[in-house]
Amino acid sequence: MVGVRLDAAAYRPVLQPMSIALELGQVVGVIGPNGAGKSTLLRLMAGLIAPTSGQVLVAELPIASQSPRWRAQHIAYLPQLIGDDIPFTVREFVEMGRYSRESAWAQGASRREAVMAAVAQMGLERLLDVPLAQISGGERQRAGIARCLAQASPVFLLDEPIANLDVFYQLDILSRLRGLAADGRLIVLAIHHLEFAMRFCDACIVLDHGAVVAFGPRDEVFQTELVQRVFHIGVRRFADPFTGDPRLSVMGCLPVKDGEEREES
Amino acid sequence: MRRRRRLAFASLVLALCVAVALEIGIGPVYIPFWHIPADTIAYASGHRSLDAIVVGAIRWPRLLVALLVGAALAVAGCVLQAIFKNPMSDPGVIGVSSGGALGAVLTIAFGWSSRWLWVTPAGSFICGLAVVVLIYRLATFGRRTNLYALLLAGVAVGSLCSAIITAILDMSPLQTMEQMMFWLFGGLDGSNWRETCILTIVDGIVLPVFMALAWALDIMVTGEEHAEGVGVAVQRVKQIALGLCALIVGVSVSTTGVISFVGLIVPHVLRYLVGPRHRHLIPACALGGATLLALSDLVARTVVAPVELNVGIVTSCLGAPFFLFLLFQHGRNWQRR
Numbered sequence: 001m002v003g004v005r006l007d008a009a010a011y012r013p014v015l016q017p018m019s020i021a022l023e024l025g026q027v028v029g030v031i032g033p034n035g036a037g038k039s040t041l042l043r044l045m046a047g048l049i050a051p052t053s054g055q056v057l058v059a060e061l062p063i064a065s066q067s068p069r070w071r072a073q074h075i076a077y078l079p080q081l082i083g084d085d086i087p088f089t090v091r092e093f094v095e096m097g098r099y100s101r102e103s104a105w106a107q108g109a110s111r112r113e114a115v116m117a118a119v120a121q122m123g124l125e126r127l128l129d130v131p132l133a134q135i136s137g138g139e140r141q142r143a144g145i146a147r148c149l150a151q152a153s154p155v156f157l158l159d160e161p162i163a164n165l166d167v168f169y170q171l172d173i174l175s176r177l178r179g180l181a182a183d184g185r186l187i188v189l190a191i192h193h194l195e196f197a198m199r200f201c202d203a204c205i206v207l208d209h210g211a212v213v214a215f216g217p218r219d220e221v222f223q224t225e226l227v228q229r230v231f232h233i234g235v236r237r238f239a240d241p242f243t244g245d246p247r248l249s250v251m252g253c254l255p256v257k258d259g260e261e262r263e264e265s
Numbered sequence: 266m267r268r269r270r271r272l273a274f275a276s277l278v279l280a281l282c283v284a285v286a287l288e289i290g291i292g293p294v295y296i297p298f299w300h301i302p303a304d305t306i307a308y309a310s311g312h313r314s315l316d317a318i319v320v321g322a323i324r325w326p327r328l329l330v331a332l333l334v335g336a337a338l339a340v341a342g343c344v345l346q347a348i349f350k351n352p353m354s355d356p357g358v359i360g361v362s363s364g365g366a367l368g369a370v371l372t373i374a375f376g377w378s379s380r381w382l383w384v385t386p387a388g389s390f391i392c393g394l395a396v397v398v399l400i401y402r403l404a405t406f407g408r409r410t411n412l413y414a415l416l417l418a419g420v421a422v423g424s425l426c427s428a429i430i431t432a433i434l435d436m437s438p439l440q441t442m443e444q445m446m447f448w449l450f451g452g453l454d455g456s457n458w459r460e461t462c463i464l465t466i467v468d469g470i471v472l473p474v475f476m477a478l479a480w481a482l483d484i485m486v487t488g489e490e491h492a493e494g495v496g497v498a499v500q501r502v503k504q505i506a507l508g509l510c511a512l513i514v515g516v517s518v519s520t521t522g523v524i525s526f527v528g529l530i531v532p533h534v535l536r537y538l539v540g541p542r543h544r545h546l547i548p549a550c551a552l553g554g555a556t557l558l559a560l561s562d563l564v565a566r567t568v569v570a571p572v573e574l575n576v577g578i579v580t581s582c583l584g585a586p587f588f589l590f591l592l593f594q595h596g597r598n599w600q601r602r
Contacts, residue, residue, distance in 0.1 A: 076495075082487075087541035
């Protein structure tokens, strides 16, 4: 079943028209250099910005014209930054995921159950009543994903969920996301780490200057030539001698041609 | 936390009761607090003894205006701090106070206030709202309000207003200047039952709406993008919250003049006591702001009696050092409670 469908959707001047259908039950990585439009694409899919032309369809309805509540019931969007100054406890933060499903003053068992299940699935029971400001970055990211679980939407859009995390939490978060996709969800995440993208994503969308330059299963997408062209780095691909996973050997930066300046965002 | 919260609410209610008894009892005519109910009933049923008139026609309206304005300012400050995610926010930031003061000063300078009594409050209210609308328009691009732009526009327009006010003050004769100073520093003398009614209606409509928005405000504190992600209608919440803050602060400023600091410190102190959730914070701010303003007025009336200070001076003089003391005590982990 299709989770999100882009129908010649564009957001000018950042994103060129693109037509993509993303099936439920998989992890899709959005990769590309800084300023390629990854965050904008996620916000477009979440319906937080309306396409300037074309359509973004969720459950066969154009999402940009739906109510915020409907959008949140169908798509859970988690921004890149979960502030380290948030005064709420993990429980209160995860509860916020229920905003689109319950009224503020209902003290029903359904809310408590949804929150406890989400917290348990992310292994945060121990930190339930600790303020977000006092836990580590990796635990905060887990709390963010638990909030998406409490939201009970079939599609998760995560903006760079492993940026700024140590290697343990990068692997921890990505393997938890794989597990969530195995339950039938569509997980779309912006990611900078190419080797982890190859290892954990079923499919990838490669963005460059606001256009999709490749979309498909990871083995089709991670072609040496494509990576070199998009990221301006010299790479060789090889199989990891211990795990057998595809790996990239990074040789160095390639000279940037005139008129093709890398834009920093 | 729950026990601490209960304790905090209990002490707030107690403090409010003490403030009520003191504010009604103390003054040139001393009324023992056990006489208050009897005198109130006497006034209501038409007896006109000295005590009954002092309690019914002077002290009660003054007390109620203090309570309602204090509650409005503190709650508005609390809501604006959530919307802006900025601990420095108070009702001043959206320009409603400075606009209101400018309106009042203008009507006095043109001499309209001596002809009709209602002109100054009306001018103050209209100018306050006009400034808010102007700032809101300046900071809204497309369908989105940029909160940083709003904050900065508020500061800029605010200082423009104070410059104009100062210019008018410079050119005014001494007598009108005195009248203007009342608006610039806020005062409660001359409070009457009509003002009490207006404030009761406005507070009675606005505070329940803020309570209904409590969860959305909680979520706004975690960031606008997060709020959008979980389904909060962010732009609508911003419009409602800013509009209603402008309304209650506008009505307050137009009755009492500018009273600073209540909207800034009360939410901070209470966030420390009852936690960050707005369903607790909003009622706590209403109680705390009301109590603070009533007690400040008591100090303003008594400390250098028979001269009355402006209550705004007292809130600043009491508020600033107390706030600095708290900041000094808890500064290190002010953000992370």
